[in-house]
Amino acid sequence: MKYQMNIHRLTGLLLPAFCLTLAIGCSHEEPVDIPDMEPRSEIHFFTSTRTRSENNGLTTSAKVRIYPYQQKTGVTAPVMEGGKKYTANDPDGTTLAPVASAEGSEAKDMILPAGKFGFYAVSTNSSTAEAPEFNTIANEGYPTDDSKSTTALVNGIDYLHAVAEKKIQFGTGQNIPLIFKHVGTQVQLTVQFDKNACAADESAAQKFDLADVWVQQTDVTDAYMYLKDGQVRVSNNIGLQPLDCGSEVDGLKTDQMAIMSVEKVGNVNGSIPANQVATYNMLPLKAGGSLKMWIKVVIKDLKVGDTDVATHTYTGQLDASNGWNSGERNSYTLILKGNVITFSGVTVEDWKSGTSGVVGGVTDSKTN
Numbered sequence: 001m002k003y004q005m006n007i008h009r010l011t012g013l014l015l016p017a018f019c020l021t022l023a024i025g026c027s028h029e030e031p032v033d034i035p036d037m038e039p040r041s042e043i044h045f046f047t048s049t050r051t052r053s054e055n056n057g058l059t060t061s062a063k064v065r066i067y068p069y070q071q072k073t074g075v076t077a078p079v080m081e082g083g084k085k086y087t088a089n090d091p092d093g094t095t096l097a098p099v100a101s102a103e104g105s106e107a108k109d110m111i112l113p114a115g116k117f118g119f120y121a122v123s124t125n126s127s128t129a130e131a132p133e134f135n136t137i138a139n140e141g142y143p144t145d146d147s148k149s150t151t152a153l154v155n156g157i158d159y160l161h162a163v164a165e166k167k168i169q170f171g172t173g174q175n176i177p178l179i180f181k182h183v184g185t186q187v188q189l190t191v192q193f194d195k196n197a198c199a200a201d202e203s204a205a206q207k208f209d210l211a212d213v214w215v216q217q218t219d220v221t222d223a224y225m226y227l228k229d230g231q232v233r234v235s236n237n238i239g240l241q242p243l244d245c246g247s248e249v250d251g252l253k254t255d256q257m258a259i260m261s262v263e264k265v266g267n268v269n270g271s272i273p274a275n276q277v278a279t280y281n282m283l284p285l286k287a288g289g290s291l292k293m294w295i296k297v298v299i300k301d302l303k304v305g306d307t308d309v310a311t312h313t314y315t316g317q318l319d320a321s322n323g324w325n326s327g328e329r330n331s332y333t334l335i336l337k338g339n340v341i342t343f344s345g346v347t348v349e350d351w352k353s354g355t356s357g358v359v360g361g362v363t364d365s366k367t368n
Helices: 002-024 202-206
Strands: 040-047 064-069 082-088 097-098 110-113 115-123 159-167 173-178 184-190 210-214 232-234 261-265 276-283 294-304 310-319 328-337 341-342 348-349 360-367
Touching: 064 110, 064 348, 110 115, 115 173, 115 276, 159 173, 184 210, 210 276, 294 328, 310 328
Parallel strands: 040 173, 184 328
Antiparallel strands: 040 110, 064 082, 064 115, 082 097, 115 159, 184 276, 210 294, 261 276, 294 310, 310 360, 328 341, 328 348
């Protein structure tokens, strides 16, 4: 009877402890390979300048995903499974705020132990498009070539990538700078008007519609990004092939082309409308001998020479023989001067700097 009483007492002591252990559990973002009692530090992230060619930060509320790896023997996965989500929360997009791991939960900063860490960050530079997810296979805490994006990559997104290494010391919070680079490329076309290619009058110039502009884009089928460096590949080849969009003879298929974002720059000068700049971000284009990419521009209510206003459609080819490379902005100009229509050569600049070339085969068709 005495032994039975002792067993009941022992069970009464152990059962609460066992229940407490079950209650503690672990969250999706809890470190997976760190001893429970090891001291940890709070980690904060901020973005450095040069995330864009204008040296600005991220777009406000841009989505970011950060994968932290402890760089030590035997580490084959990030400290946090699936990475940790952040958003750029300052008006200038230079500070990152953690996102709650589940609906209704509290957003918490990253907590890490002392040691050497690598932080691999990806972003869409967008408040709506989610940052891509990755396979996260590592060797000694460094992502391998098998660490590829599992989210389908698309054109029209300004993908960004950053890597930072930091030795974390136990104590107060640690600040980690992330210097993002552009994963894709940007194509830009400036439309310049002239007194012989203008609006009907000054009032019409002030209200002049934005042009519709399409550009041939890269074929993103099976494209993937490496987590280790942000490089985009297809079948282990750097750079993508053009997506077929037909030809001028057969008629360009605008549904296979990318619609560019257009805005006005500069000022109206009498009946001459302000210049317009069309921009589009896409995954990098592989270089090719005499490679040219189609572009189509539709301008409404344009008065050319002494003719009445009409809709003019311009088609031409952009010289891309050197490729449209990661981190480069490739700028072209469509110069309208009466019956003389020309595309300038390309100016390549930062985003980094790109290639140069000439646009040929420009044609103008008019509809009243």
